[in-house]
Amino acid sequence: MHIAYLTPEYPHKLSTASGGLGTSIRNMAEALVEKGEKVSVLIYGQESDQNFSESGIQFYHVKQREYPFGGWYFYRKHLEKTINKLIAEKGIDILETPDWTGITAFMKFSVPHVIRLNGSDGYFCELEKRQQKYKNRLFERSALKNADSIVSVSDFTGKKTMEIFDLKRKYKVIPNSIRIDDFQASIIEPVPGRILYFGSLIRKKGVLELAEIFNRVVRDNPEVKLILAGRDVVDIFENISSLELFKNKLSQNAIKRFEYIGSLDYSKVREELEKASLVVLPSFAEALPMTWIEAMAMEKALVTSNIGWAPEVMIDGKTGYMTDPRDHKLYASRILDLLEDSELSKRMGKAARELVVRKFSSKVVAERNIEFYQELIEKKDLN
Known part of the structure; x- marks a missing residue:
């Protein structure tokens, strides 16, 4: 054929x-x-x-x-x-x-x-x-x-x-x-408190909500660090950089615990996933997101959105948590729960990879x- x-x-x-x-x-x-x-x-x-x-x-x-x-x-x-x-x-x-x-x-x-x-x-x-x-x-x-x-x-x-x-x-x-062999389970210990978002920096991916969520996370755990990786996109409504909009929403403490590392190629994305303790992907608009599957394949516990397509990728409470990104308080608490309980995070990460191997290989x-x-x-x- x-x-x-x-x-x-x-x-x-x-x-x-x-x-x-x-x-x-x-x-x-x-x-x-x-x-x-x-x-x-x-x-x-x-x-x-x-x-x-x-x-x-x-x-x-x-x-x-x-x-x-x-x-x-x-x-x-x-x-x-x-x-x-x-x-x-x-x-x-x-x-x-x-x-x-x-x-x-x-x-x-x-x-x-x-x-x-x-x-x-x-x-x-x-x-x-x-x-x-x-x-x-x-x-x-x-x-x-x-x-x-x-x-x-x-x-x-x-x-x-x-x-x-x-x-x-x-x-x-x-x-x-995804090609499972490209996203093997991480063999190195993640950096404690390191939170990763990867994907385009754009409103529809929930990036602006993530700023408000991170403010709450830092308030309860001042040692965390948020890494943003991806292409910065001009906001369709305010016509300025989404990264600038994101930074403008951060508290004084949060902005000290945040780093933007730009758009990465595939190998660098894998390196960042290995280092991350947790992956956050609070998107409002997807069909079936590759980023979610890639992170799951590397045995990373996720906190994602709970919209539309989400239950076709995630199992809430098993492969991570699905939460409405507009509920900043609950979303932040899910992040904190996984950061504070490494065994829970590892268990969810293993379940996530098993699901990807079975369904998305x-x-x-x-x-x-x-x-x-x-x-x-x-x-x-x-x-």
Whole structure:
């Protein structure tokens, strides 16, 4: 079987910047190759057109093109032509694309086309209580309506997406995955009182709530230290750095016990996870967060949010705690409980890794994807 992925991002030195979507595609692509499947990855919006092969995967960079008018339409048609040509020449059997921006609106393909719900613009606008632009809604709804099949990384994301776009389509739930070998359980003792947040510094990730929470933690335990790792994002409402907004909310004592270490590559993230006594991820808007799974795989107890998708990743009281980030007092108390009881933290961390190995390992999830793809191909052949 030859599987092709269309994506705006992929974590590779020759590609433009990538985030969680690109990481999830890479994890799956490499797992599928290990299982003997053929994989091609088409990355659009790139600085140049180029083709290369690496790790058993064939890559196609598609340059971003500029048009005097109607670029949203003509670039899509350019992508459609490029993809269908590759389908014919390379024997591609199935195509998977993301829901983000409805990139496949107005496209038709000669093989089964799957859209994976990782969180569309409409989805995140809904969770953040923002108005979605009409054009974006039109593209995303059209793409979802016309796809041959839909798969969602969480049931919450699937249900919410159908509700937002007023669609009555069935979807298959297959979660994101991680390469377990990349996130082995830590073999070093964590630094006492070291709390880690990693991910983009942005309002929807609960970073501003974390400032208020940390003020309470420091008040009860002045020896703690909070590490923030991730890309600083300009706040959509106040139009200034999210890091500055965060710092402005810290008390005089808290700001002395906080450190921002910037955006890190994968190896550095693992190093920070090893050193952390506890990981805090108070997000308000996710589909199925890679950061949660990565921390769990390294046997770290977490205090996360309790919103929507959370019960599909965490088991409250077993793999960590799920708490509403707006309840600053309770969230802070959960952090303090885990910092003060190292045995509880270790027990939760072990349970967290066991859950990831069983449910979110790329080898396990790859098998589910292969079965799903084969069903769609067989169904297409019968028609």
